[in-house]
Amino acid sequence: MSHLLLTARLDVKESIRAKWFVVYSLIFGGIVAAFFAFGITESRVLGFMGLSRLLVTYIQIAMAIMPVFILITTVRSVAGDREAGVFEYLLSLPVSLRSWYWGKLFGRFLVVFLPVFLAMAAAAGWATLQEIEVPWKMFGVYTGLLAAMSWCFLGLGMFLSSIARSTDVAQGSAFMLWLTCLLFLDLILLGVMIQGRISPDVVVGLALINPLQVFRTGALMLFDPQLVVFGPAAFVIYDYFGGPNFIAYAMAYPVALGTLGASVGYAAFKRGDLV
């Protein structure tokens, strides 16, 4: 087995033993269970009920929680190993830095994405048993969007972890990145848009650099294809992208951003001082 796969397997094993993984899995599994228990599939919003209604709510919660979980747990990996002196040990082993770094990334991707996906899959399975119609197309696109978002924040987390000199700095930076994506960037752009000094096209364009906003828009497009909820800004998105193209962008852009972050992080990690 290649070193990359061995490292990935090692990371998966370590993560599964860790408490954060238990909490992370319980949260997403618990959300789905709570949705069923409290009858959210029986409620309606904008004509969506059943599993579509559950997925709409689930995706909103995943958007808020998932990035911070991924960032906080990932940024500890490189910086934490550096602090724990793992690299000194690593240098004595016949494992390349490349295998170690990317193996860790792939292993971590499985660990962060699978609980979220399995919770959704369990919801679909339970719905099938309960004879609730499963919107498979929506399920498939949501899965793609979640995978893209996981990869994006994983890559950004590895980047922060590689350039930070300590876990404290890495965690602080990760938290700031999450807050920026979730709140600060939108608040700034909201202010700019209200002032009206910059064209709305530019503001919407800047907002769509934010991977969380891209994810939100892509997910929204599935149950509101005309993006009516966005008001006139919908025209900007449709003029520049069109519906199917935006879904493709919502998957490709976060993956590209995550890959870029991880690659830059790898370059910093490779050239940096390991001990």
Added chain:
Amino acid sequence: MRWLALLLVLTSLPASPREDAGGNTDVVPLQPLIDATPSGGTLRLNPGRFSGPAVITRPMTLDGQGHATLDGQGRGTVLTVRADGVTVTRMHLTRSGASHDAMDAALEVESSGNSITHNVIDAVLFGVHVKGGDRNVVCGNRISSLEEEAGMRGDAVRVWNGRFNRIEGNDISHARDVGLANAPDNVVRGNVVRGGRMGVNLVFSPRVTIEGNWLDGNLAGVAVMYSNDVVLRGNRVQHSMSVSGSGLAFKESSQVRVEGNTVLHCAVGAKTNAPTDQAAIVSFFGNRFAHNVAAMDFYGENGGHVLHGNRFEKNLSQVTVSAPMSARGHDWQGNSWDDYEGFDRDGDGVGDVPYEKWAFSDRIWMEEPRATFFRNSPALELLDFLERLAPFASPELTLRDSRPVVGELPAGGELSRPPQVPSCPESVATQGNSF
């Protein structure tokens, strides 16, 4: 004598396209057959393809018996009716020209007291164009337009400068509008209109009744502009989900009565401008607004509209306004609100405290529509939460219903399925003005 004999034959025997040895039918021009039909006669066409354009200039019945096609060959209007008391029934009318300037149509009716029933109309720009005619019945037809984007198609039925016409029980899909312009006193009843621009579009058409129609997936359901004393009753409008669309829209129209309609899953349930004077009000009684992005949207600053006994269920926003006073000046009473936060301890069916809507940070996107992009985003939700928790500025009251109904309001004759095609009159020539 020879012509008289021919006329007798034509009025008694079906006209038929010629058939060659291979069973292919030639396209026979229809105009000579029409010209040979006497006034008051019936021209029954056998199955086959006839060529247009054609013009009817005397009272007669043209009956395609469900299998005759009149092909306009892409030139102008397929069939024009210039005489009163004509019946066109069971025809397939197809392939008009595509000129908006000439208003190329399947059927142009320039006269009164005609009956257009049970025809199939497709691949035409406009469907039935009633141009200056009264007391016509357009009933039980199946109509679709050209494969263009909605705004570039023609109206399925258009009435211009005509009164006492009835548009009933038509099945319309992928056309532009059912449009009435300068056309008072008409009735639009029991039609199914799908996938068009506007289900029904009134401009300068007072005293029109729009009743029992099923309007599904149009960019807008019913638009009433500059038309007074209009009645909208028992219609079902659903899935009008374009950004600029709405289920019902009213502009500069007085004494409009909107009752017992169901408006589901639209971008805006009903959009109304402020009354321009005290009489220019729209009254909403017993309507149901459910699963809309915004149930009602008001623009302008005067109050005065009347809203009694309506149900508001599972809308993302119940009411949006262009200014805080746009909605609170209306007469809200006895409506049912699914987000009412109150009790009915005396059990009289009326909430113990008024239903009130206050605008917090949602004022941002109501006052600056471009900022709607951030609506329901975590940033704006957080702002809204903080505003409610510890307001930095006084929130604005947007509406107050002093007697909110708690519990179920009785359903007001809602349509639960598309209306069936009615039995249409064979001829209206002898009916006279029955309105």
